[in-house]
Amino acid sequence: MPTEAPTARLDPRPRRALRLAFGTAACLAASFGLALPIPFIPPVLTLFLLAMRNQPLSLKASLGLAVLAAVTTGGGLLLIPLLRYYPASGVLLVALCLFLCFGYALRGGNSLVSTFLIIGLTLVSATGASAFAIALTVIEALVKGLLLTSLCVALGHWLFSEPVGLAEPPAKPLPAPDETAWIALRATLVVIPAFLLALIDPSSYVPLVMKSVSLGQQVCGTSARDAGRELLGSTLLGGLLAMCFWSVLSLFPHLWMFFLWMLLFVLLLARRLLRLAATRQTLGFWLNSAVTLIILLGQSVQDSAAGKDVYTAFAVRMGLFVAVTLYACAAVYLIDLRRLRRPISAT
Numbered sequence: 001m002p003t004e005a006p007t008a009r010l011d012p013r014p015r016r017a018l019r020l021a022f023g024t025a026a027c028l029a030a031s032f033g034l035a036l037p038i039p040f041i042p043p044v045l046t047l048f049l050l051a052m053r054n055q056p057l058s059l060k061a062s063l064g065l066a067v068l069a070a071v072t073t074g075g076g077l078l079l080i081p082l083l084r085y086y087p088a089s090g091v092l093l094v095a096l097c098l099f100l101c102f103g104y105a106l107r108g109g110n111s112l113v114s115t116f117l118i119i120g121l122t123l124v125s126a127t128g129a130s131a132f133a134i135a136l137t138v139i140e141a142l143v144k145g146l147l148l149t150s151l152c153v154a155l156g157h158w159l160f161s162e163p164v165g166l167a168e169p170p171a172k173p174l175p176a177p178d179e180t181a182w183i184a185l186r187a188t189l190v191v192i193p194a195f196l197l198a199l200i201d202p203s204s205y206v207p208l209v210m211k212s213v214s215l216g217q218q219v220c221g222t223s224a225r226d227a228g229r230e231l232l233g234s235t236l237l238g239g240l241l242a243m244c245f246w247s248v249l250s251l252f253p254h255l256w257m258f259f260l261w262m263l264l265f266v267l268l269l270a271r272r273l274l275r276l277a278a279t280r281q282t283l284g285f286w287l288n289s290a291v292t293l294i295i296l297l298g299q300s301v302q303d304s305a306a307g308k309d310v311y312t313a314f315a316v317r318m319g320l321f322v323a324v325t326l327y328a329c330a331a332v333y334l335i336d337l338r339r340l341r342r343p344i345s346a347t
Helices: 004-012 013-033 039-054 059-085 086-106 112-132 132-159 178-199 202-218 227-251 254-272 281-306 311-344
Strands: none
Touching: 013 039, 013 086, 013 132, 013 202, 013 254, 013 281, 039 112, 039 132, 039 202, 039 254, 039 281, 059 086, 059 112, 059 132, 059 178, 086 178, 112 132, 112 202, 132 202, 132 227, 132 254, 178 202, 178 311, 202 227, 202 281, 227 311, 254 281, 254 311
16 A cells, blocks of 8 residues: 555646646637637647647747747748749648658657647648738737747646656657658648648638648557547547537636636546546547637637627538548548558569
């Protein structure tokens, strides 16, 4: 019995679950309370950051995020003239950049940096190709979102710090070098269709781009055998949670209730993401479910504030999410099938 007590005290997962839930909920409430442009982006960034890192951001890392935002948005702005006047070449260049970003993360690079680069690259270039003013709105949303994310992450770590004397977790095994290019290729193919739709109507398809980025990351750790359950299952669960959330929020629509309900819902997902509750699903499954919940719910709140039909818009958006998820499943299956057949055809 005495040997079990220190282990229980050193178990970091309860604090991490509380940190993840509180940081995400606080960022969501602050983002909507401050009426930031595209207010669902900051909580999604906070969710990614708290799920990928167990240590607080240093001052140097926070400044690095600001530099990263500048590089990301600057790269997206440079692609706008190419997408306007030479669209085919522009799309191919964006696809190449996405391939390099996914490959960088798969080879052991900083997955957080890769995520921010992908989001900025796709959102800024797609919206700017339609109207430069929309691109400036996206840049404003990303910069303000990163600042708010840094504050919420720091607050979460201050309230729920890591236990003292905790050993560093083992490094995540990397895929074989010959598989990295295939995995990066299928992740790129998942993001490109949503990017093309955003080129047509950026104001309507920004949520779809964020969803496809989340799917692209999930695809990096999913096999063809598990793609249907992992990708489609997490999307449907996120949609179901969003409907339940909207139903309970409608009983008393208030910013504080928005914060408290998000705290509860993300905490339930974080318990399974961190294996505090028994589950057979992967970390990517629960993370993608949380991302889907935040995006769908954030857009529904914006639709309600704009006087739109929330239920019709939700049904259309959910249909698009399911469609892009089914496409992602097909891309994983076809790319893996091609990869497995390649050695046979070579002999």
